[in-house]
Structures are given as structure tokens and as C-alpha cells.
Amino acid sequence: MASRWLAVDRYLFFAVSSLMALGLLMVYSASFAISQENFGHDLHIVTRQSVAVGIGLVLLLATMLFDYRRYQKSAIVAVAVLGILAALIFVLLMPASRGSHRWIPLGIFNAQPSEFAKLAVILFLASFLSRKDDRLNEFRRGILPVLLVVGSIALLVAIEPDLGTACMISAIACAMLWVGGISWKHIANLGAIGLVAATSQIMRSGYQSQRIIAFLDPWAHGRTSGYQTVQSLTAVGSGGVTGVGFAAGQQKAGFLPDPYTDFIYAVIAEEFGMIGAFVVIGLFVVLLWRGVRASLRAPDRFGFYLGIGLTCFLVIQALINMSIVVNLLPTTGIPLPMISYGGSSMLVSCIAVGILLNISQHAHT
Numbered sequence: 001m002a003s004r005w006l007a008v009d010r011y012l013f014f015a016v017s018s019l020m021a022l023g024l025l026m027v028y029s030a031s032f033a034i035s036q037e038n039f040g041h042d043l044h045i046v047t048r049q050s051v052a053v054g055i056g057l058v059l060l061l062a063t064m065l066f067d068y069r070r071y072q073k074s075a076i077v078a079v080a081v082l083g084i085l086a087a088l089i090f091v092l093l094m095p096a097s098r099g100s101h102r103w104i105p106l107g108i109f110n111a112q113p114s115e116f117a118k119l120a121v122i123l124f125l126a127s128f129l130s131r132k133d134d135r136l137n138e139f140r141r142g143i144l145p146v147l148l149v150v151g152s153i154a155l156l157v158a159i160e161p162d163l164g165t166a167c168m169i170s171a172i173a174c175a176m177l178w179v180g181g182i183s184w185k186h187i188a189n190l191g192a193i194g195l196v197a198a199t200s201q202i203m204r205s206g207y208q209s210q211r212i213i214a215f216l217d218p219w220a221h222g223r224t225s226g227y228q229t230v231q232s233l234t235a236v237g238s239g240g241v242t243g244v245g246f247a248a249g250q251q252k253a254g255f256l257p258d259p260y261t262d263f264i265y266a267v268i269a270e271e272f273g274m275i276g277a278f279v280v281i282g283l284f285v286v287l288l289w290r291g292v293r294a295s296l297r298a299p300d301r302f303g304f305y306l307g308i309g310l311t312c313f314l315v316i317q318a319l320i321n322m323s324i325v326v327n328l329l330p331t332t333g334i335p336l337p338m339i340s341y342g343g344s345s346m347l348v349s350c351i352a353v354g355i356l357l358n359i360s361q362h363a364h365t
Contacts, residue, residue: 008064009360012290015283016060016338016353020053022268022280023339029247030260030267031341045260045341052109052343056350063354068362071355072302077127081149084120087113088156102160112344114157114165119348121169122176122309124149129180130302137183146177147190158197164332168317170194175312176305215330229327231256232263235270236277236326243273260341262333265325280339284318287311291356297363307359310352 027049032042039045070076091113092101103110128145129136136142150173158166178187210225218226218233235251238244249270252259259267269277291311298304314337321336323329335342337349 009290009294009357011286012294012353012357012360015286015290019280019283019287019338020056023264023336024049024053025246026264026268026271026339027260027341029249029271030252030264032247033253034260048109048343049341049346052346055343056346059347060350060354060357063351064357064361066354066358068303068306068355068358069300071123071306072127072130074127077124080120080123081153084113084117085152085156088117088153088160092156092159100160100162102162109343112342114160114162115342115344115348117153117157117165118169118172118313119351121150121153121173122306122313125173125176125180126302126306126309129176129305130300136177136181137186142182143186143190146173147193151193154194155197162333164320164334167194167332168320168334171316172309172313175316176309179308180305211330211332215327218327228257228263228331232266232325233327235263235266239270239273239277241274243269243271243276246271262321262331262335262340263325264340265322265336268339269325281322284315288315290360291315294356294360294363298359299362303359303362307356310356314349314352 024046028043028046031045035044035046036042087104091104094101094104097103097110102114103112125146132142150169154166154169154173157169174187174190177190210221214221214224214226214229218229220226222230231251235249235256238249238251244250249267251270252267256263256266265277265280268280272279288311291307291314295304295307295311298307317334317337320329320332321334321340324331324334335345337345338353
């Protein structure tokens with residue numbers, strides 16, 4: 001057991017623990033006024049997040065000590081895929097909350113199956129790619145199974161509706177397939193299918209089409225669909241180089257919606273300035289570096305694809321979230337991994353990191 005502990009990737013663990021610690025600080029800063037107003041004391045929201053972090057750390061430790069090669073068993077992959085499909089169908093039968101069917105109430109927490117769907121897709125593709133390298137570009141044996149499994153999961157997520165997470169799942173799948181050697185022709189075809197599906201969903205959904213319009217010119221729609229983006233950009237601009245100071249930001253006080261969830265990066269930029277914003281980016285760069293390194297040194301192809309998929313998930317999602325905050329992408333509900341408030345997001349991120357740490361322990365030196 002001692003040797004296993006000595007083999008832990010300290011750089012990866014430091015980057016992740018730093019992000020989680022910063023996340024707790026920023027969730028408190030962004031939520032204490034809201035907690036005081038809605039729940040009578042300023043620690044309500046950050047206390048809930050602390051519980052999620054504690055459970056997440058337990059899961060991180062457990063998955064770090066669990067041999068990742070066991071996940072390759074066909075029975076485990078099948079249970080993961082079928083289980084997430086069942087959960088995504090079940091959540092559609094639940095009463096709508098804030099206009100969508102995304103959460104399953106479990107008492108203290110509400111589980112969000114779409115977050116766990118990312119892990120199921122990564123596990124399926126890692127197993128599939130490690131077994132089907134020579135037949136990946138065949139339609140019946142390569143493209144069709146991927147289209148059926150990943151497409152079904154992404155479609156169910158989009159129906160909730162959660163188009164942002166559906167696109168996120170598709171992006172992870174495309175990245176893994178590209179690394180796996182799929183031809184550009186098939187990537188383009190799959191991308192075209194996804195684009196048509198996303199466009200259809202946007203055209204049928206009034207608020208999503210309004211977000212696209214607001215993305216093109218948020219200031220012209222600053223009081224309606226562009227309000228979040230304008231307030232986010234105002235927060236980022238107010239921070240300058242060094243920021244206004246911890247807990248001293250003004251935009252979170254009734255101006256910036258969802259300051260402790262989807263737009264927490266704007267609060268970081270306001271309170272810690274450009275320096276704080278680049279520190280967060282730097283920590284995710286370390287995560288990218290160590291995740292790719294562990295994947296390349298994995299002793300088998302399954303470990304390689306699994307590590308690449310998990311790294312892509314964490315880094316691409318962070319990149320999308322930060323891009324939304326500075327209006328490089330349209331607004332959508334994508335949390336910042338290990339920083340944004342949210343139990344399901346935190347647990348899934350910790351599981352992903354734990355598996356990455358386990359892969360690094362088995363890596364060739």
C-alpha cells in the first residue's frame with residue numbers, strides 16, 4: 001500500500017486540490033449574501049458544497065486505489081451504459097424544475113444523470129476503441145455502434161433540455177474518436193449530424209435561439225437575453241489586473257445571475273483580477289499536462305483511451321465554461337469543474353480525477 005501512495009502524481013493532485021479549495025472559497029464569496037437572504041445564514045450554500053467536496057474526496061480516494069483495468073469488463077461497461085440510459089429516461093418522467101427535467105431528488109441532494117452520462121460515454125468509448133482499432137472506420141462495426149450509444153445518450157440529454165451538456169458529450173466523443181484514429185471524413189459526418197440536431201433543437205426552443213442572438217451582440221440585449229453576458233463581462237472588466245479583493249466583488253450582489261454556479265469564473269476574475277483568472281487557467285493546464293502524460297504512459301490501450309477521455313472531459317468543460325464567461329461562446333449551463341457549486345458535477349469530477357490518478361500509478365516510467 002505504501003508504494004501505491006508514493007506513486008501518486010503529486011502535480012495532478014496539487015492542481016486538483018487547489019481548484020477544489022479555491023472553489024469552496026469562491027462559492028462562499030459568491031453565495032453568502034444569497035444564503036443570508038434566502039436561508040437566514042451566510043454558510044448555507046457553502047456548507048452544502050463542503051459536504052459534496054467531502055463525499056467527492058472519498059470517491060476520489062476510492063477510485064484512485066481501484067485498478068482501472070477492471071472497468072474494461074464488458075459487464076461493467078454494459079451496466080454503465082444501460083444504467084445511464086435508464087436514468088436519463090427516468091429523469092424525463094420527473095416533474096420539471098426551472099423549465100427542465102434534469103434532476104432526480106434524493107433528499108439532501110438532487111442527482112443530475114447528465115453529469116454521470118459523461119463518465120458512461122468515456123468508459124464505453126475507451127473500451128470500444130481499445131477493442132476495435134482495426135475496424136473503427138467500418139460503418140457497421142465501427143461508426144454505427146458509436147452513433148447508437150453516444151447519439152442516444154446525447155439525444156436524451158438534449159431533450160431535458162440541456163443542449164450544452166449534450167454538445168459537451170459529443171465533443172468528448174469526437175475528441176476520443178479522433179485520437180483513436182477515425183478518419184476526418186467520419187468526424188465531419190458525425191459533426192454534421194450533431195450540428196443539424198443542435199440547430200433543430202435551437203430553432204424549436206425560444207430561449208436557446210435568444211441566447212444565440214444575444215451572443216452575437218449582448219449589449220444590444222443587455223436587459224433581456226444578453227443580461228447574464230453583460231453582467232459577466234462587467235465583472236471581468238471590473239477586476240482589472242489584481243482584482244477588487246476577496247468577497248468584495250459587486251456584480252454577485254444582485255446583478256450577475258448564478259454567480260456561484262455557471263458564472264463563478266466571472267466572480268474570480270472580479271475579485272482576484274487577471275492574475276487570479278490566469279492562475280485558474282494554469283491549474284487546468286497542469287491537469288491537461290499530467291492527464292495526457294499519464295495516458296501516454298499507460299500500460300495498455302484501454303488505459304490510454306480512458307485517460308485521454310477523462311482529461312478531455314475536465315479540460316474541455318473548463319475551457320467551455322471560461323469561454324462563456326468572456327462571451328467567446330453562447331451562454332449555456334456548463335459548470336466549471338471542481339469550482340462551481342453542484343453536487344453531481346463535483347462527484348463526477350472527483351471520480352474522473354481518481355481514475356486518472358490510478359492510471360498514473362500504473363504508468364510506465
